[in-house]
């Protein structure tokens with residue numbers, strides 16, 4: 001390892017790194033001289049239960065697999081660092097954004113969403129872009145995707161959505177493809193998916209490389225500065241190599257020839273010393289402008305158009321080190337939207353709020369209990385001290401008599417901190433308990449139209465071809481019809497072109513529900529988010 005690339009996280013990992021130097025032993029350190037022959041009663045007799053080496057070897061093997069992630073099961077990851085271009089202390093108390101002298105180690109995992117752990121890389125799908133910053137104030141996870149919007153507005157729909165996306169339960173077909181009745185059935189019945197379905201049918205869904213993929217935090221988050229002032233923020237990652245996609249025909253051929261295409265490309269480029277880089281950008285909205293838009297900032301199916309709020313570049317991410325062990329690091333890493341540091345807070349986006357529950361919950365199962373933060377890749381470089389004790393696979397040996405607060409007996413319990421602490425933004429919240437989303441969440445088509453209008457003619461051709469290919473695979477004509485009826489509200493020409501390709505009657509002229517977004521600054525513009 002090049003010493004220039006050693007950082008605090010890399011040094012901390014030394015403790016866990018294991019190089020095989022022999023001789024062979026059992027897990028308890030007893031030397032072994034034969035691992036080919038079980039202990040038997042005579043050369044042809046039964047195997048003896050007392051053969052502790054054979055039992056341990058086979059038992060451990062039997063337990064090697066853990067559940068794969070319920071979504072984003074297939075991924076590839078690398079370590080690197082993040083350095084801000086300038087200090088952002090006027091906006092946020094986050095130390096890792098306080099100035100160019102602060103270099104923060106990171107671990108970044110890219111993934112597909114729908115396929116299982118062994119599926120192919122170049123499928124039509126959203127890609128995950130999850131960044132763990134090992135900051136001096138604790139771990140901060142920015143768990144984003146390569147598309148700036150999401151399929152649903154409220155996390156309560158996520159289990160339904162994922163059940164529709166995953167292979168059908170009776171025969172587990174189709175694996176990792178967008179071409180099936182259940183996904184299109186869900187999309188047609190939930191019009192809020194329309195904007196994201198446009199992105200999914202665009203070339204963005206078949207990235208050429210993880211190195212040439214944008215990333216987005218998707219939700220509106222909140223920066224909070226040391227004085228407690230909040231600013232809404234959307235996060236963007238822009239690849240320095242530019243944004244490039246495959247075309248669908250290439251993507252399909254590569255699936256057969258090299259299912260590891262994106263994963264291999266990431267690994268090889270880092271081994272060659274061609275380190276992938278992204279620029280972090282932020283879109284900032286003052287608290288007082290919360291309601292200044294014709295969409296809701298809390299709605300994850302919407303972007304903030306860049307011509308309304310430009311993206312300000314604030315720092316650079318470089319990936320420069322491959323993991324030592326796929327399972328230990330890439331598989332066991334646990335990202336969580338609720339892993340925040342002082343200076344970064346949530347908003348009331350109902351999708352984000354559900355995520356803040358879901359990740360920890362699933363990791364308790366996937367990683368076997370409450371101590372998965374002890375796994376080397378997950379450990380912060382910031383010091384950890386608390387009164388949480390015991391549980392499966394406890395790796396710490398806590399000393400002292402007590403583990404509670406308040407405490408006058410003493411004996412090893414940490415005192416409360418008085419500086420550098422996390423303080424939640426003091427947002428005023430009031431309202432009736434309701435199961436009804438505000439009106440401001442109800443325009444599902446304007447930004448889908450905006451996206452379509454932003455595409456070049458060849459990008460539109462690809463998009464229409466993708467709709468025809470994927471929707472055309474639906475056996476249920478009712479599902480195809482409903483989806484085409486949805487597309488009428490995006491663009492009548494698009495709906496007609498898709499209808500022709502999927503064998504349903506074209507929609508009647510004027511059948512669109514008017515969703516009325518007509519800001520001249522937004523319409524027709526070929527915005528940067530649309531370019532590949």
Ligand code: HEM
Nearest residue numbers: 069072109128129130144145150155158218354355358362
């Ligand atoms: C995993 C992104 C919405 C539940 C992931 C991962 C990413 C991601 C990147 C993979 C993390 C990794 O590499 O380990 C997103 C984005 C969303 C979104 C950008 C919307 C803006 C949701 C919602 C839920 C959810 C609404 C649930 C209510 C999960 C779960 C995992 C996951 C359970 C597996 C985590 C694990 O096993 O460690 N998501 N997700 N996601 N996501 Fe999401």
